[in-house]
Amino acid sequence: MNQMLAAWQGTVTPEMEQVARDEGYPVEPVLQGVAAGTIVIPANMRRKNLKAVGIGTGLRTKVNANIGTSPKQSALDDHRVKLRVALDAGADAVMDLSTGGDLDRCRREILASCPVPVGTVPIYQAAIEAKERYGAIVAMREDELFEVVERQAKDGVDFFTIHAGVTLESLDRLRKQGRLTDIVSRGGSFLTGWMLHNDRENPFYKEFDRLLEICLAYDVALSLGDGMRPGCQADATDRAQVQELLILGELVDRCREAGVQVFVEGPGHVPLDQIIMNVQLQKRLCKGAPFYVLGPLVTDVAPGYDHITAAIGGAVAAMAGADFLCYVTPAEHLGLPTVEDVREGVIATRIAGHAADLVKRVPGAREWDERMSRARKALDWEKQIELAIDPEKARRYHTERNPEKFAGCTMCGEFCAMKLVGEYLGKDYENC
Amino acid sequence: MNQMLAAWQGTVTPEMEQVARDEGYPVEPVLQGVAAGTIVIPANMRRKNLKAVGIGTGLRTKVNANIGTSPKQSALDDHRVKLRVALDAGADAVMDLSTGGDLDRCRREILASCPVPVGTVPIYQAAIEAKERYGAIVAMREDELFEVVERQAKDGVDFFTIHAGVTLESLDRLRKQGRLTDIVSRGGSFLTGWMLHNDRENPFYKEFDRLLEICLAYDVALSLGDGMRPGCQADATDRAQVQELLILGELVDRCREAGVQVFVEGPGHVPLDQIIMNVQLQKRLCKGAPFYVLGPLVTDVAPGYDHITAAIGGAVAAMAGADFLCYVTPAEHLGLPTVEDVREGVIATRIAGHAADLVKRVPGAREWDERMSRARKALDWEKQIELAIDPEKARRYHTERNPEKFAGCTMCGEFCAMKLVGEYLGKDYENC
Structure with a gap:
């Protein structure tokens, strides 16, 4: 059943019950949040074996891990192992960002074996198929774009990143703004290239109702992508970024009118003193829609440590109200993440989310820290390891770094x- | 020459010149900061080959690395290697926290081979010598405590952590407060045990003038330790902690009257939404004295990742005005850090400091990020690696995670x- 339509009717879905149970709430505030759009439960009607997850106000901050294949098809591409590691480390959702090999098959494999919500960026597959078919992404036809969206919806994808705010208007603002790193969003670049080459408006924007029809039919949640997100500190919170956010805010209204669940993506690279403002601006312009941030990374100079630069920004963003954190791995800006990078990325992002949950007074958050502190006071090592966010690493470090027991x-x-x-x-x- | 006395006379010391040069300032504001006590340049008159470092308002956020021996005398104790790694990774100061082996010899070795300011916690050595002499720390005599302080000052130590705020008054507040993890400061515990056993006031507090005399004679900066720092989220910013801070504020006045440079140590374990307030409170109560924080760690549940929990807290603290960050390694709460832990700890803490420097508008901070972003835009990998905060790791990751060049x-x-x-x-x- 469509979550938002059900909520409007006052009907409790099994997914709402699942979310309420996991979060330690009665179901009523969850239903009200879904009805108002401040809580999103991405749950495609065709998904099987989904353990529903809620994202939004009052709920535990959630963590997404990106997995998938690359065109280079290297040994680092083992998305099956990465999926398992991401889930073991506690990812609440995964996105299949595959760009290499048989994309349909890869996505279906992930959907079949993943218990948490799965998201995709349909423009990737549409672009790759256009390249295969015509030799160039810019030759993609509009119908083909929506065909890919529908194909993925039919497969059971729970949420789509759609860069519908990359419009001729926001591109004009970008041009007048002047930027150091211009557009760093891959989906945003593909769409921009297509728009400029064809001298046409973004199909996702122009035919947004067509997109909404598909999402409504399968109950796919929309994650409105930020194609204008800043790629460096110097570009943060500029007019191009805010212009896009204004448009995304309008699209949030249209999603909600249509009964399509929606959340909004945010930056990116943002100086520490602009993060709270960014969250407040999104919450205001997008009328309380859940905020899904990539980082934010609080400096550009730490490749190899961007899980840390992102954990700093993510903790502050989540404290200010961001609801959903996309993980960043130590390999960011340098290459493809290893399995160990995936684990480190998920844990670092969970730390950021939990640090925020402590101050957002999410049920159970403080109790976890208090139990750990009591175990620490009692010098109960087994209990400390059991309560650690990564018990395996805690045990290994405790063993290796205490030569004498x-x-x-x-x-x-x-x-x-x-x-x-x-x-x-x-x-x-x-x-x- | 004594830095503060020189500043009062308007005399520029070579150390002030060094600091001004490194920070990209004219020397005048540095001299004024030292005169006012908002900038501290720890530089024992007897130190040789010291490259002076400034800590305080307007300056780059500095990072301290703790090294030293442990009583277990394990292979993890190689403080020489750790010193080199900490310096290579960019530590601005080191503290010798040795508690095992020949303490005098270890300290003198570190002082002889370390170009940056060196700090110690004299109560450690005094306690260990009392244990050796009498079989118990609580049997330590007051004169012996000051004898150790003077011995270390004569060796050239640049700053001392002194827990002079652990007084009968603050212990009484602690008792009335009730805490989950009580006292977690080692120096604070030693002094508290001594005070309770002997039913006497803390000698560092009672005879603070005697301490000041020694510090003035050698120009040792005081780092007023926070023996009451919270050891878990639940204990943060409680009455015991704030009582101690009130006393430390009064002692700051007395240091400044005596011409002894002083900064103040702070927590510890602090929830994300109490960090800015903690910094503001310290700056107000201690009249702008530089603030030296340990973390703060924003959650208790992440042993194995406390360099990250501390980087989150440290970045926010430094943004709010903290001047000096003590590193935390991934081994915190689990065991003795390996050489690799030392490196990770220094880099994570430098990231936190730099993220804050970007928004504190420290000279040169933004330019670094902009150069990196231009190199990124130009796909200039060599330049990106050269500009990375840890070029060695950036190169390794870039090589290993890009199977095809x-x-x-x-x-x-x-x-x-x-x-x-x-x-x-x-x-x-x-x-x-």
Whole structure:
């Protein structure tokens, strides 16, 4: 059943029940959030074995991991292993960004084996097929674009990234703005190239109703892509970016009128002091639609560590109200992520989300930290490892970095400082 | 020459000149900052071969790396290698936190081979020597404490962490407060145990003038330690922590009256939404004294990733005005850091500092990111690697994660989307 239409009728879906259960809420506020569009539950009617996930206000901050094949078809392309690792590490959703090999088959494999929502960027496949068919992306026909969208919807994809805000108007603003790194969104570049070559408006914008029809028929959620997202600190929050956001805000209205669930994508590369403002601006212009951010990366100079630059920005964004964080791996800006990069990327992004959930007072967040702190105080190593966000790494580090097994402290001798402090505080301490 | 006394007289020292040169400022504002106490240049008169470093308002955010021996004397104890790695990775200062082996010898070795400011925590050595002499830390005599302070000052240590705010008053507040993890500062625990066992006030507080005399004689900067720092999210910014900060603020006044340079240490484990407030409170209560924070760690649940939890907190703290970040390694809460952990810890902390420097408008910060972004736009890999915060890792990742050497993009065929966009924007693009 279409989630938003059901919510409007006051009908509780199994997916809403699942989300309420996972989040520790009664189902009523979840239903109200879906009805209002502040909560999105991406759940294609044709998906099988989906464990529904909610994204939006009041809910735990969610993490997406990108996987998929590349044209180079290297050993790094093992999307099956990466999918498993991403899920093991706790990804709440995955996007299939494949650009190499048999795209239909790859997507269907992922959909068949993935229990969490799956998103795609249909312009990738449409562009690649146009290249194969005509030798050039810009030769793509509009009908072919929508044919790919429908094909992917029929397969059960739960959400689509659609760069419908890359319009002639926003391109004009981009030209007048002047930028250091221009357009860094791949989908945004494809569409821009097509628009300029053909001297036509973006089909996703011009025929947005056609897109909505497909999404409504299968209940695919729209993730309105930010083709104008800044690719460096210097380009952040400029007129091109904000122009696109204005258009995306209008499209949010149209999605909601049509009963299509929608969230909005955001930057990118953003200086630390512009992040909160970016989230507030999106929430205002897009009337509370969930915000899905890529990072933001708070500096451009740390290739090899962009999971950290993104965790800094993501934590601040999520604290300010961003709902959904796209992971960034240590390989960002350098190459294809390894399996280990995927794991590090998911965990770093979960840390950012959880740090925000602590202050957003998401149910259960503080309790997790308190349980860990009690285990730490009690020097209960097994409990600490069990409670760690990555128990496997915590165990490995604890083993490797404690050459002699911990067996009490030899520092204080008969008069243990910790014990004295404990007695003073009226607590029954073990010696440290 | 004593930096603060010189500044009061309007005398420019070679160290002030060094700092001004490194920071891209004229020397006048540096001198004024030292005179006012908003800038500290830790530079013991007896240190040889010191490249002076400034810490404080308007200057680049600095990073400290902790090194030193442990009582277990394991292979992880190679402080010589760790010192070299920390310096190579860009640490601006190091602290010798040794607690094992010949402490005097270890400290002198580090001082002899380290070009950046070196700090210590004298209570560690005093406690260990009391243990050796009497079998118990609490048997330490007050004179012995000051003897260790003077011995270390004579060796040339540039700054001392002194937990002078752990007083009977703040312990009383701690007791009334009730905490989840009580005292987690090692120096704070030693002093507290001593105070409770002997039923006496903290000698560093009671005889603060004696401490100031030693610091003045050698020009050792004081780093007023936060023995009451929270050890978990739940304990952050409680009455015990703020009580200690009030006392430290008063001690800042006394340092400045005496001509002793001083900065103040801060937490610790702090939820994301309390970090800015913590910095503002310190700056107000301590009259603009530089703030030296350990993290802050924004969640307790990520052992193995605490360089990331600390980078998130450190970036926000530094943006809000923190001046000096103590690194946290991935081994935090789990064991002794490996050499690789030391490197990761320094780089993660430098990322946090630099993200803040971008928004603090520290001279040169934005230019670095812009140069990187131009290299990225030009697909100039050598330049990107050269400009990376960790060029070695960037090169390794770029090599390992690009199985086929980059040789242009096969996506677009004849009509390159990037080229079309570039032509529209009036730029002379290479194909992507």
